[in-house]
Amino acid sequence: MAKNISEKIDELKTGVEWFYSDDFKLEDASEKYKALTTLAKDIEGDLNNLKNEIKVIEEDFSK
């Protein structure tokens, strides 16, 4: 199932934190950096294309 924007943003946040954590390994950094760059572009695309759905309720509140 495709991830939604919030999940992608959370994933990006976790990925960024890895670079500041004790788990950081230079050998893995390049690959992780590339993956995060791709994820960031993906999120940017999603955000720019996201639309709201605005519906007016078919209820007559004057009565």
Next chain:
Amino acid sequence: MENNPQQVYTVTDFQAVCNQILETAFTGVVVEGEVASYKVNQGKYVFFDLKDDNASVGCFMMLFAQRFPLEDGMRVRVRAVPKLTNWGKFSLTVQQVQPVGEGSLKKSFELLKKKLTEEGLFDAAKKRPLPEKILKIGVISSTQAAGYADFCKILNERWGGLTVLTAHTQVQGMTAADQIIRALKYFNEHGEVDIIAVIRGGGSADDLAVFNDEALVRAIAASKIPVITGIGHEVDESLCDLAADIVASTPSNVAQMLTRDRREVIASIKADVKRINNLLNTKIDDLTEVNRNEITRIAQEIYRKIETIGADVSSQIKILAQLNPENVLARGYALVRGKATLGEDIEIETQNEFITANVKAIKEK
């Protein structure tokens, strides 16, 4: 009279016919005037006169229908049905009453604010924060209002993926409060939105008076779903604002408070990626520096050891040189070989010569 017969009414019938005519002629007439002789009987019946410079008419209403505090001297607008009472007195049966004019509105606002504050309706402890995740927003507004258009514009600019369900209601006038109350009830009964936004753009004090309606203020305070208000401009304060969980200054501000700005999120993501890039470069530089320092340290250690070993060798060479017999001979000493026996020859070695000598005497030392 006998030649020209006319219908003869009983008094009761006549009064009934008059009321029928009045009801037909004035369905929900709106009359504006000043309140005089205001009083409440038995805790439920309200009587007052509505007057201007030239005329006065008696008014009657039930206390529960009175949604704004009234006092003598207040200017009000009433929606009423004219009626001829059983005692032949003409009066207005008031369905709704609303203060008009800045002075009356302010007075009514202060009276109701005091009453509801004392009841604890506006207590800070009752306020709920914005829900953490907002996916569905219930909006109560007039879809024709500029404030609603502003709200939608800002919402769409800032974020997406939200569902907005709009309850179209009047947002000013005498029927607006009841419509907004019905919309609040609708959202609370259906329970499908995360928050309810009551929005209305700027207007005069009269236009915004509906948001000081007691029943509406109570409905907002009683809502099971958190309510955010964005009514009028920043300077406007309504009792609905005081009763709401969250107050925004304008409809646009409601949209700002309910959403993140996608441009800020994108900028933040780009900044994160750039920061990681810088961090990575710094880490590589740091590790390179560490390696460089380590190599320098090892080289220095090797040089130091070589120097130590060199010095040690020099020292050994000096010791060896001191132990060389040639050096002893050079200081004037001689080396004697052979057995010290009387009459026997021995060999004497000096720095420059070998001498053969005969042992002529041996003495104890």
